[in-house]
Amino acid sequence: xxxxxxxxxxxxxxxxxxxxxxxxxxxxxxxxxxxxxxxxxxxxxxxxxxxxxxxxxxxxxxxxxxxxxxxxxxxxxxxxxxxxxxxxxxxxxxxxxxxxxxxxxxxxxxxxxx
Amino acid sequence: xxxxxxxxxxxxxxxxxxxxxxxxxxxxxxxxxxxxxxxxxxxxxxxxxxxxxxxxxxxxxxxxxxxxxxxxxxxxxxxxxxxxxxxxxxxxxxxxxxxxxxxxxxxxxxxxxxxxxxxxxxxxxxxxxxxxxxxxxxxxxxxxxxxxxxxxxxxxxxxxxxxxxxxxxxxxxxxxxxxxxxxxxxxxxxxxxxxxxxxxxxxxxxxxxxxxxxxxxxxxxxxxxxxxxxxxxxxxxxxxxxxxxxxxxxxxxxxxxxxxxxxxxxxxxxxxxxxxxxxxxxxxxxxxxxxxxxxxxxxxxxxxxxxxxxxxxxxxxxxxxxxxxxxxxxxxxxxxxxxxxxxxxxxxxxxxxxxxxxxxxxxxxxxxxxxxxxxxxxxxxxxxxxxxxxxxxxxxxxxxxxxxxxxxxxxxxxxxxxxxxxxxxxxxxxxxx
Numbered sequence: 019x020x021x022x023x024x025x026x027x028x029x030x031x032x033x034x035x036x037x038x039x040x041x042x043x044x045x046x047x048x049x050x051x052x053x054x055x056x057x058x059x060x061x062x063x064x065x066x067x068x069x070x071x072x073x074x075x076x077x078x079x080x081x082x083x084x085x086x087x088x089x090x091x092x093x094x095x096x097x098x099x100x101x102x103x104x105x106x107x108x109x110x111x112x113x114x115x116x117x118x119x120x121x122x123x124x125x126x127x128x129x130x131x132x
Numbered sequence: 133x134x135x136x137x138x139x140x141x142x143x144x145x146x147x148x149x150x151x152x153x154x155x156x157x158x159x160x161x162x163x164x165x166x167x168x169x170x171x172x173x174x175x176x177x178x179x180x181x182x183x184x185x186x187x188x189x190x191x192x193x194x195x196x197x198x199x200x201x202x203x204x205x206x207x208x209x210x211x212x213x214x215x216x217x218x219x220x221x222x223x224x225x226x227x228x229x230x231x232x233x234x235x236x237x238x239x240x241x242x243x244x245x246x247x248x249x250x251x252x253x254x255x256x257x258x259x260x261x262x263x264x265x266x267x268x269x270x271x272x273x274x275x276x277x278x279x280x281x282x283x284x285x286x287x288x289x290x291x292x293x294x295x296x297x298x299x300x301x302x303x304x305x306x307x308x309x310x311x312x313x314x315x316x317x318x319x320x321x322x323x324x325x326x327x328x329x330x331x332x333x334x335x336x337x338x339x340x341x342x343x344x345x346x347x348x349x350x351x352x353x354x355x356x357x358x359x360x361x362x363x364x365x366x367x368x369x370x371x372x373x374x375x376x377x378x379x380x381x382x383x384x385x386x387x388x389x390x391x392x393x394x395x396x397x398x399x400x401x402x403x404x405x406x407x408x409x410x411x412x413x414x415x416x417x418x419x420x421x422x423x424x425x426x427x428x429x430x431x432x433x434x435x436x437x438x439x440x441x442x443x444x445x446x447x448x449x450x451x452x453x454x455x456x457x458x459x460x461x462x463x464x465x466x467x468x469x470x471x472x473x474x475x476x477x478x479x480x481x482x483x484x485x486x487x488x489x490x491x492x493x494x495x496x497x498x499x500x501x502x503x504x505x506x507x508x509x510x511x512x513x514x515x516x517x518x519x520x521x522x523x524x525x526x527x528x529x530x531x532x533x534x535x536x537x538x539x540x541x542x543x544x545x546x547x548x549x550x551x552x553x554x555x556x557x558x559x560x561x562x563x564x565x
Contacts (some may be wrong), residue, residue, distance in 0.1 A: 050473060050488045051466075052345070052406065080342050081212045092481055118345045118405040 035102040037065050040072055043096045049079075056093070060120025063111065070104035072097050077116045086110060144204055144215050146471040150546075151225050152201025153468055157542050159193025159232075160457070164535035167512065167528030174528075175521035177441045178448070179316070185239035190452055191323055192232040192254060196289075198460045199331050200228070200261055203282075205467060206335055207268060211279060216267035220260055228257030244303040251300040258293045262286055277354055281334025284361065288326025295319045310374055318372040320448070325365045325386055328456055333357050333393055335463075336416075340397065343413060343466060345405035353392040353399075360389025368434075383434035390427045394420060410490065411498035415462025418506050422454025425513070445516040453509040453531075461505065461538055469493055469545045476548050494544040497537045504534030 044062055045055045056062055056076065064075040074093060078086060090108035097106045166186055173180045204221055208214050215221060234250025265286050272279050299319060302308040308315060341348045367382020397420045409417070429447040432438035469492045477486040508531030515523035547553030 048488070050477075050486075051343075051470065053488055053490065079345075080209065080338065088478060088481075095481075118341075118347060121345065121405045 033102045035067055035070065035072065035100045037067065039100045040065050040067065040074075040097055040103075043100050044074075044093065047092055047096050054121075058121065059116075061116060070102055071107070072100075072103055072105070073107045073109070075109045075111060077111055079116050081112050081115070144208065144218050144221070146205075146475040148215075148218055148221055148225075149201040149205035150468070150471050151222075152197050152204065153464055153471075154542070154546070155225075155229055156194050156197035156201060156460075157464065157539060159189055159197065160461075161532075161535045161539045163189040163194060164508075164528070165532045167531055168525045169528075171521045171525035171528055174445065174516060174524045175519050178445050179313070181239055181242040185236045187448075188232070188239055189236050190457075192228075192235065195328060195452070195456060195460065196258075197228065197232070198464065199285075199328070200224075202335065202460075202463060202467060203261075203265070203331070205471065206339065207265065207282070209338075211268065211272050211282075213268055213271050216264050220264050224257050224260035224264070227253055227260065231255075231257055244300070248297075248300045248304060251297050255293050255297050258289060262290055277358065278334045278338050280358065281330045281337070284358075285327050285329075285331035285334060288322060288330060288365070292319065292323040292327050295322055314372045314374070318369045321368050321372065322365070324451055324456075325361065325368060329365075329389075330361055332456065332459055333361075336393075336397070336459075339463070339466075340400050340416070343406070343416075344400050344409075346400035346403050349396045349400060353396040356392035357389045357396070360385050360392065364389060380434055383431055387427050387431055390423050394423055410465075411495065411502055412462045412465035414502055415458050415465065415505075417462075418502075419455050419458030419460075419462060422450055422458060422509070426450035426455055442517050442519050446513045449509060449513045449516055453512065458505065458509065461501070465493070465498060465541065468542055472545050472548050476554060492545050492548055494541050497541040497544065501534050501537035501541055504530055504537060506534075508532075508534050 041057055041062075045057045047056045048054065049056070049059060052059070059079065061078065062074065062076045064073075066073040074097070076089075076093070078089065089110065093108045094106040097103055163186060166189070167174070170182055170186055173182050204215055231250050231253030235247060235254060238244070238247035238250055265282070269279060269283065296319060298308060299315065337349060337354075340346065364382045364385030364387075367378040368386060369382075371377070371379025371382050397417065401417055406413075426447060429438060429443060429450055433443060433447060469489045473487075473489050473492055480486050508527055511527035511530055512524065515527045
């Protein structure tokens with residue numbers, strides 16, 4: 019479905035943004051239908067941070083989701099609030115497709131955190 | 133009015149499906165409100181001009197407009213392809229709306245030339261929808277279960293309308309061979325099993341897992357549903373039209389498809405990751421349960437264990453009022469808030485607090501609608517089976533009250549489109565960055 023944005027409380031203010039901070043910011047982007055964040059839903063597949071440039075690979079619960087085009091801007095707004103982030107690039111993919119099994123997995127088990 | 137929402141991906145402007153869905157909801161309220169008034173007629177034979185008007189208010193005004201509105205919203209999502217022409221869809225809406233009003237009013241007063249003209253308008257509107265859908269579908273690259281069901285449904289819709297046109301013309305020129313009632317029954321079953329059933333099953337295959345957070349269905353129920361309808365509907369229709377030997381096998385195969393659908397919905401409900409069901413999903417699941425009663429009475433009619441107008445009317449109410457209408461009410465309680473939210477609040481995300489979809493609605497009205505509509509449909513089916521006008525009138529009042537609660541719930545959501553109806557999420561805890 020889609021997502022909306024609630025206020026993330028970004029901890030820390032070091033110059034180099036961390037994955038934890040980005041994940042925390044993404045935790046503020048909620049699915050308005052389900053009331054769960056894109057992180058809780060397991061929509062985030064990958065986060066790469068290089069010199070303040072954040073690259074996020076994510077999916078949606080269904081291909082052709084009507085918020086396909088606006089989701090990246092919501093994600094960008096949330097992550098740009100993290101101190102030290104200079105740019106945010108969001109790539110939507112459906113490979114692999116999202117399944118509900120991803121909901122119960124923790125960000126660590128998904129490989130988003132070391 | 134608000135500024136338009138973003139034009140996102142392949143989805144059409146939210147006002148396009150909303151026009152269909154809101155008009156359909158109005159037809160539903162009108163039909164339910166007419167039941168108590170038509171109680172004496174409903175206690176008699178179903179072939180009565182006013183009851184035919186009521187039936188077409190439900191089938192054309194409520195069901196067909198809902199399906200078309202939902203399909204303009206859902207087909208782009210389900211098929212990942214934009215609607216071929218939104219302009220054609222808007223013209224089609226007006227032609228269908230005027231044609232449906234014309235058909236219902238001419239049925240009510242029993243004027244056949246006017247009925248035929250209105251039926252031609254409806255046929256033109258349906259043809260526009262079929263053209264739009266065909267050109268949208270032609271760009272689909274991967275033919276999964278849902279596109280196949282949608283093609284089946286729209287083929288069924290085309291045949292149903294063609295059949296209806298012939299029946300309307302036959303009221304004037306009397307050219308159709310065979311008896312009238314078997315032809316009428318074939319028209320009804322073509323609409324119910326050839327158009328409505330595949331569209332519900334096909335759309336459900338994609339949106340129920342999305343709403344319930346359940347695994348997408350697969351395996352034998354999928355194949356039994358598809359082939360059950362693909363083989364069973366021609367069997368039932370030709371069986372009614374003049375090859376009686378095909379009626380019972382056709383009905384059995386359709387019943388198998390219904391059983392597979394129920395198995396499949398139950399699996400999704402059981403395996404869902406969404407802990408709490410909202411009222412929309414409760415409507416959908418309860419509507420599916422009505423398939424058991426409707427299917428049982430339908431099989432009883434096919435096997436000649438039941439007969440006559442009492443059983444036929446109870447069957448029609450269980451199928452159209454129970455399974456189909458409760459499912460559509462549930463889907464509307466999911467789709468309309470999303471369309472309104474998307475148009476009004478989506479552009480504000482990240483700038484001001486916005487509510488969630490659940491905060492747009494009116495849960496008390498939805499709960500009352502659920503209790504009254506499910507109870508009202510069951511009571512009406514029982515009262516029709518008995519044939520007592522007072523009981524039918526009482527059940528109709530319950531149903532009408534439920535429809536008004538549903539309308540109130542929808543109106544509360546639509547009120548967000550007016551500036552005075554909007555509410556920030558701050559009061560309810562949701563915030564933005």
